[in-house]
Amino acid sequence: MTDESARPVFHHEPRWLGLTAAGWQQVIAPIVIGVLALGLWEAVVRLLAIPPYLLPGPILIAQTLFENWNSLLISLWITLQTTLLALLAAVLVGGLLSILFTQFKWLELSLFPYAVILQVTPIVAIAPLIIIWVNNTAASLLICAWIVAFFPILSNTILGLNSADHNLVNLFQLYGATRWQTLIRLRLPAALPYFLGGLRISGGLALIGAVVAEFVAGSGGTSSGLAFRILEASYQLKIPLMFAALALVSAAGIVIFLVLTLISHLLLRRWHESAMRQEN
Amino acid sequence: MPVSKDIPDNGASARPLVEIRGVSKRYANGTLAVSDVNLDIHAGEFLSLLGPSGCGKSSLLRMIAGLGEVSAGTIDWPSARRDGHGQPVRDLSFVFQDPTLMPWSTAQRNVMLPLVLKHMPARQAAERAAQALASVGLGSFLNAYPRELSGGMKMRVSIARALVTEPGILLLDEPFAALDEITRHKLNDDLLALWADTGFTVVFVTHSVFESAYLSQRIAIMAARPGRIIADMASNVAFPRPEAYRTSAEYAELCRTVSTRLQEAIAA
Numbered sequence A: 001m002t003d004e005s006a007r008p009v010f011h012h013e014p015r016w017l018g019l020t021a022a023g024w025q026q027v028i029a030p031i032v033i034g035v036l037a038l039g040l041w042e043a044v045v046r047l048l049a050i051p052p053y054l055l056p057g058p059i060l061i062a063q064t065l066f067e068n069w070n071s072l073l074i075s076l077w078i079t080l081q082t083t084l085l086a087l088l089a090a091v092l093v094g095g096l097l098s099i100l101f102t103q104f105k106w107l108e109l110s111l112f113p114y115a116v117i118l119q120v121t122p123i124v125a126i127a128p129l130i131i132i133w134v135n136n137t138a139a140s141l142l143i144c145a146w147i148v149a150f151f152p153i154l155s156n157t158i159l160g161l162n163s164a165d166h167n168l169v170n171l172f173q174l175y176g177a178t179r180w181q182t183l184i185r186l187r188l189p190a191a192l193p194y195f196l197g198g199l200r201i202s203g204g205l206a207l208i209g210a211v212v213a214e215f216v217a218g219s220g221g222t223s224s225g226l227a228f229r230i231l232e233a234s235y236q237l238k239i240p241l242m243f244a245a246l247a248l249v250s251a252a253g254i255v256i257f258l259v260l261t262l263i264s265h266l267l268l269r270r271w272h273e274s275a276m277r278q279e280n
Numbered sequence B: 001m002p003v004s005k006d007i008p009d010n011g012a013s014a015r016p017l018v019e020i021r022g023v024s025k026r027y028a029n030g031t032l033a034v035s036d037v038n039l040d041i042h043a044g045e046f047l048s049l050l051g052p053s054g055c056g057k058s059s060l061l062r063m064i065a066g067l068g069e070v071s072a073g074t075i076d077w078p079s080a081r082r083d084g085h086g087q088p089v090r091d092l093s094f095v096f097q098d099p100t101l102m103p104w105s106t107a108q109r110n111v112m113l114p115l116v117l118k119h120m121p122a123r124q125a126a127e128r129a130a131q132a133l134a135s136v137g138l139g140s141f142l143n144a145y146p147r148e149l150s151g152g153m154k155m156r157v158s159i160a161r162a163l164v165t166e167p168g169i170l171l172l173d174e175p176f177a178a179l180d181e182i183t184r185h186k187l188n189d190d191l192l193a194l195w196a197d198t199g200f201t202v203v204f205v206t207h208s209v210f211e212s213a214y215l216s217q218r219i220a221i222m223a224a225r226p227g228r229i230i231a232d233m234a235s236n237v238a239f240p241r242p243e244a245y246r247t248s249a250e251y252a253e254l255c256r257t258v259s260t261r262l263q264e265a266i267a268a
Helices: A021-047 A058-067 A069-103 A105-120 A123-133 A137-162 A166-174 A179-217 A226-235 A239-268 B057-065 B107-117 B122-135 B151-163 B181-198 B209-215 B243-247 B249-267
Strands: B018-026 B032-041 B046-050 B072-076 B092-095 B169-173 B201-206 B218-223 B228-235
Touching (some): A069 A137, A105 A137, A166 B092, A179 B107, A226 A239, B032 B228, B218 B249
Antiparallel strands (some): B018 B072
């Protein structure tokens, strides 16, 4: 058959530990840069004899991180709990609202502007109010993080639900598909790549929202997350501890991003352009 | 002489499958896409709608399918079963210019779609889809995703999806326009073979004189602005048409006649 020889050709490169040569390059290059930068930092701190309360070197920060590992880990877990719950709520509320908005246009017309207002209002400005109104600190932190996280999921999923191929929509219509069948079999799968794009943005935003809310709440005691540890350390001029907590926040953000990227890749790899590499 | 300018006489007693009477289509922006079209589509025939871009042939096809209302006139299906509202149940399938496949589904699941939407049990639908794919030569690509198929193969999947419901009439909207010539010739032959085997009615929209002359029993030529039918010609060349037909004198003659009428249509 003539068609068959015209099929697209896909790469099957050799892999080491699941990564191709180009994949390893992508991992190794930033690591080399990072190590060089840290080395330079350490050298500058030592050569100029900068005192640790102004700028601690990376080795001291690593030591501090190691010494305070247990207490920092508890704080990390608290911040992560807020982040993940807020992300979950963002997925549920954002996903559900976007489906309702696309099914009932009047709902979108009347409510979407308020979602935009919620999004453009700086969280730092409304967090104090939320913390006053909601008695439970954990709940108020969660609400703040959710407000920051839910909009990308909402707007991206709405875009995705509306971008189903119009010929496919016609096809469903021709075969007498119900609204429900069209939603489940056409609009939701078509929206998946858009939703996952929103999810990756929201993952990072949920963490930022949680950290900002913790800063504003400034609550101590048993439920103190990483942001409070940073505040606390700065009050006590324990700058190395501050950096150690900061490093953990960054690490958490990176891990969240990587996990969401992996989920997205696994869900889309068989069919979506973004997850495929074709030989040219 | 293989060409006659008359509508083929299928016997006055047999009512046409589709009766198009005085149909016009005016879009919201004021464009008159189709103007006062009268056309009978007879059961079992292979009819081409031939015309330049913008002559309303796709609009007409979509109205036959029930996608989009007619602005004036009627499209009736005299012998079709009626639904609860007295509307004819159109026993048709539609093939778009693009393969229009769901990229997240395998070839088999794409072909299963019309059956699944009608609540056929999954196992039975899968079996029927596999048969339909085999009939278009893709029996070994059931689990391939559209992304992994060539343009011609994707169009075959699209045709298999149209045929899986065993429709009485197949409407094709410039289905092979985006394919290379070799693939298009092969798909033309395969479509004719399926038509000969199954006996469904075909309405084939194209802007290619050669394609319409090769495939059809009857060619309705359309002119643009406003879109209307200006000639209705029959080709009496028997089927199956061998590969040699593409280079025969009668084929060349038919192409020339059709082409002349089309030129007149564009000039008018």
